[in-house]
Amino acid sequence: MDAVVVAAWKEANPHAFIAISLDLAERTVRLTSGGTVTFGGHTYHPEDAAIGVLSEIGEVEEGEVDSAVTPSLTFAPFTDAGLAELAGGQGAAFEIHWGLVAPDTGAVIGAPELVARGRLNVPTLAVAPGVRGLQFSTYSEEQFQLLDDSQSRLTAAHHKSVWGAVNEDGLNNVTRYNKKGFWRANDPAGAITTPGGAVSAGLDLFLS
Numbered sequence: 001m002d003a004v005v006v007a008a009w010k011e012a013n014p015h016a017f018i019a020i021s022l023d024l025a026e027r028t029v030r031l032t033s034g035g036t037v038t039f040g041g042h043t044y045h046p047e048d049a050a051i052g053v054l055s056e057i058g059e060v061e062e063g064e065v066d067s068a069v070t071p072s073l074t075f076a077p078f079t080d081a082g083l084a085e086l087a088g089g090q091g092a093a094f095e096i097h098w099g100l101v102a103p104d105t106g107a108v109i110g111a112p113e114l115v116a117r118g119r120l121n122v123p124t125l126a127v128a129p130g131v132r133g134l135q136f137s138t139y140s141e142e143q144f145q146l147l148d149d150s151q152s153r154l155t156a157a158h159h160k161s162v163w164g165a166v167n168e169d170g171l172n173n174v175t176r177y178n179k180k181g182f183w184r185a186n187d188p189a190g191a192i193t194t195p196g197g198a199v200s201a202g203l204d205l206f207l208s
Contacts, residue, residue, distance in 0.1 A: 014100050017034065017101060018097070019031070019037060019097045020032075020097075021042070022089070024092050025092070030043065031054045037108050039112055051082045052076045052078040057074075074133050075136075076134075089123075096115050118138045120138055121136060
């Protein structure tokens with residue numbers, strides 16, 4: 001964490017904020033938990049005319065050695081168009097920063113800390129009298145790195161599942177990818193040379 005932010009946090013009345021940037025299909029939305037702040041060359045606002053407000057962020061916590069944790073995000077859209085725009089944002093990248101502002105000037109203190117980043121996953125609509133919200137579960141690139149790949153194989157089907165191209169031939173025309181190649185199964189002809197020429201038979205005799 002930035003040393004200036006740490007020093008400011010030790011003050012009697014720190015003014016903290018949470019800021020999120022969300023890369024939707026047509027635009028990038030930048031919201032805060034309250035107030036308007038500017039950092040990193042971008043301005044974050046407390047609300048958007050269509051998307052509404054960021055109403056809740058799930059707990060941000062550290063993952064264990066074999067896990068990666070991402071928070072849930074809940075928005076309160078102001079308009080039907082904003083609701084539709086958000087609902088179509090599955091897979092959109094986001095970043096969440098935590099920082100402090102000077103109460104007398106409103107300026108951001110130090111460099112806000114990036115506490116979470118990932119992508120929107122599945123949206124869930126919650127409706128109550130006079131209130132509606134859209135909650136997203138989220139995922140991160142780190143979670144993909146922890147996926148079990150023990151069943152992955154060098155096959156045409158697995159190759160296409162990774163690349164996903166419609167016209168991807170992959171390994172369709174490869175005939176030897178399913179053949180086991182044992183190390184040192186063949187004589188290493190020419191692998192070792194001496195002033196008298198290549199040595200292969202002598203190496204085999206020595207290693208046998």
